[in-house]
Amino acid sequence: MELITKAPKGTVDLVPQTARRWRWVEQALINEAELNGFAEVRTPVFEHTELFQRGMGDVTDVVEKQMYTFEDKGGRSVTLRPEGTAGAVRAMLENGLYNNGYPVRLYYNIPCYRYEKPQKGRMREFRTFGVEVFGTAEPIADAQLIAMGMSALQRLGLTDVGLQLNSIGCPTCRKEYHQALQAYFSARKESLCPTCLSRLDRNPMRILDCKSPVCQEIAAGAPKITDYLCEDCQSHFAKVQEYLTAMDIPFTLDPGLVRGLDYYTRTVFEFPSQSLGFALGGGGRYDELVEEIGGPPTPALGFGLGMDRLMLALEAQKTEFPEEAGCEVFVAAMGEAAKVKAMSLVNTLHKCGLGADCDVCGRGLKAQMKYAGKLGAQYCLVLGDDELAAGKARLKYMADGTEKEIGIGESFVEDYLAVSTEKGRLSL
């Protein structure tokens, strides 16, 4: 068989069994978020291109070369969102959500798009579960947000996920730090790898997490951001750590932790997975972003979890996902009249909220029974001319093969419930 075309590069279909698992994980995250006072926001898949240019910083890799940007028929430049924060901020402002008082807490579970070369944990279409908090600069908000993230990951049973923490300061102290870094690395220009050399001007902080051994060695001796933080940033960072410790949340300080988007200030963090070799998600503060997008100066923070990566991590550690519920009653039928009756009984069961099914593929009785077994049906009801004439049929309990006679007329549902209450029931 040859398909005329396959799913586009970097995209995947979540087939039923997979989709079930996703839904289970998503539900756990939603529960955790709502427990923490977050409410869902749904924003468009595409936004005006400038939102991302302004928001993420137009010299970032994502904005420079990874965006799905195109002109619509009206000549507007629009972009498939490469991340969730910018849209959430825009929606928060546009709908005046801040008028209900601070903090505003939002969560979203959305697909994002980046034009990348796909590999493990990196797709062109990927899903992010994100949370954002607006309107507080207090370090307690940072700690609480991080605590929620850790708690959600733990609730899912993830064991090899850590917490890496850093503060990259505010624009003022970061400026000084950049200068110090540039001075330090410029003095060692000859040894740096070519990529890092090019980073020297634009974003010297990125050199800190270069994978090249030589650069790592050099970076190890580089000035640390924490030594350059202004007093406010220092005490803010100290408080965040203090609060995390108070909640018994272990973390490792990583002065080299630099996030790829320009909007971050002060606290930044990631949830690295040891076995996968990359972070499941991360986030931090972005105290300047709301204003940058055109809103009032509003401190804010948030994080995103890569759903695809989260699923990889769960599968890697062989998480047991809940079993599929299966069909409760299968009504097998022989002959046209019985088939009609079966369809009608199934419909009745559905109206009562019971999971039921019957053959729709023209199978013989034996095949129908086999199919019922495959569906994991708990009960099977066989209808033929005899049963129609008698107005009764035998309800078979598939687990042990025992049968009980029940009426298939007026008393059908009542009789069925009487038997299934005794034996057990999947739905309702």
Added chain:
RNA sequence: GUGGAUGUAGCUUAGCUGGUUAAAGCGCCAGAUUGUGGCUCUGGAGACCGAGGGUUCGAAUCCCUUCACCCACCCCA
């Protein structure tokens, strides 16, 4: 954008140095059991061996090209 690996039934794979009708397991369908699932047995359908070209009497197998997918780097979720 750079580098590496892999493409054989729906799925997982065998097919060594080129030699008839390309094999197996799982899955699917059917029969054994003309009105009763799971277990067993038997049978069946299903593959132009990713595509194109070349070498050869002969190519799934060797060569070239291309496409797809995977992995790593870069970057990030």
